[in-house]
Structure formats: structure tokens, C-alpha cells
Amino acid sequence: MAYTKIDQYDDAVTDGLMLNYKNALTLLGEDPGREGLQKTPERLAKAMQFMTQGYEQDACKILESAKFKEDISEMVVVKDIELYSLCEHHILPFFGKAHIAYIPNGYITGLSKIARVVDVFARRLQVQERLTTQIRDAIKETLNPLGVAVVIEAQHLCMMMRGVQKQNSVTTTSAFWGEFEKAETRSEFTKLITADLH
Numbered sequence: 001m002a003y004t005k006i007d008q009y010d011d012a013v014t015d016g017l018m019l020n021y022k023n024a025l026t027l028l029g030e031d032p033g034r035e036g037l038q039k040t041p042e043r044l045a046k047a048m049q050f051m052t053q054g055y056e057q058d059a060c061k062i063l064e065s066a067k068f069k070e071d072i073s074e075m076v077v078v079k080d081i082e083l084y085s086l087c088e089h090h091i092l093p094f095f096g097k098a099h100i101a102y103i104p105n106g107y108i109t110g111l112s113k114i115a116r117v118v119d120v121f122a123r124r125l126q127v128q129e130r131l132t133t134q135i136r137d138a139i140k141e142t143l144n145p146l147g148v149a150v151v152i153e154a155q156h157l158c159m160m161m162r163g164v165q166k167q168n169s170v171t172t173t174s175a176f177w178g179e180f181e182k183a184e185t186r187s188e189f190t191k192l193i194t195a196d197l198h
């Protein structure tokens with residue numbers, strides 16, 4: 001996946017965030033003037049804008065941009081899509097993998113676009129459950145397929161670094177629609193994504 005920088009940061013947003021992060025550092029007992037921290041508010045301001053750039057992006061447009069007429073109705077599966085997001089409760093990362101499938105109904109889209117749709121919704125403040133259904137709904141609305149399946153497996157740093165410290169727990173969420181509501185189709189998908197999972 002491409003992790004390119006944002007072309008243009010909004011200076012007013014960067015400045016406002018920098019001021020707040022500088023205050024936050026002081027409140028946390030740090031000296032924002034010391035050498036290692038001097039550029040931290042700016043770096044953090046830009047990192048946060050990068051990690052929430054999905055608000056400005058339109059998942060359906062991305063799918064539309066590579067939508068092709070194709071007369072196939074076999075299940076299309078894209079598995080192990082890397083995923084990095086921020087939990088909206090703690091603004092700490094959660095990360096893992098998304099597995100996505102759809103059954104075309106006259107139209108297909110570029111496989112890389114499916115991965116980009118994951119980024120569009122992941123680069124916002126999220127809960128894993130909503131992220132899962134948003135991806136499903138974008139594919140459903142744009143491609144009008146016979147079915148869509150999305151499974152996300154992720155680890156949440158808010159759980160691993162604080163509170164309960166369940167270090168190895170993986171949260172799995174899923175969203176199925178159409179043909180995938182049938183047990184048979186769903187189990188075919190599950191078989192495909194677990195085939196050589198490590």
C-alpha cells in the first residue's frame with residue numbers, strides 16, 4: 001500500500017494543533033522547549049492530519065474510478081489487506097488485517113481500489129465495528145454486487161498498553177450482505193481467507 005504524504009497540509013489546522021500539543025506536553029510534565037521535543041508538536045500535528053485524511057476522501061468515487069463491465073459471477077476475494085486506524089475512544093492505534101469479498105453482478109473494480117477503500121475509512125477516528133460496515137456498504141452501493149463480505153482482525157493498543165493489558169487479544173468483526181448471508185457462501189469465503197493464515 002502506498003503511504004504517501006499529504007500534498008498540502010492546512011497551515012491553520014497545523015498551527016492550531018501545534019499550539020494544543022505544546023500545551024499538552026507541558027501538562028504531561030514535559031519541557032516542549034527541550035531539543036528532542038522542539039519539533040514534536042509540528043510532527044504530531046502533521047501525523048494526525050495524515051492519519052485522519054480519510055474524512056476528505058470518497059470511497060465510492062475511488063471504486064467508481066475503476067469500475068468495469070465484466071460478465072463474471074465468481075467470488076472475488078482480497079485478503080490480508082494491511083489496516084491501520086485510530087480508536088475514537090482513546091485516539092490510539094488499532095491495526096491488523098481486512099479480508100474482503102464480493103460476488104460481481106455485471107461490474108468489477110480494480111483490486112487495489114478495494115485496499116484503498118480500507119484506507120479511506122481507516123484514516124478517521126473509528127470503532128472497528130463501524131469500519132467494517134462502512135467498507136461493506138461502500139462496495140455494496142457502488143458495485144451493486146450479489147453479495148459482500150468483510151472480516152477485520154485487529155489488535156488495539158488501547159487494550160494492550162493500558163487498562164486490561166490483554167496483550168495478545170485479537171478482535172474480529174464481520175459484516176455480510178446478500179449471498180454471504182447464506183451459510184454455504186459464507187463458509188466458502190471463510191475457508192478461502194483462513195487457507196494459509198499464519
Ligand SMILES: [Zn+2]
Pocket residue numbers: 087088089090091092156158159
Ligand atoms: Zn480505545
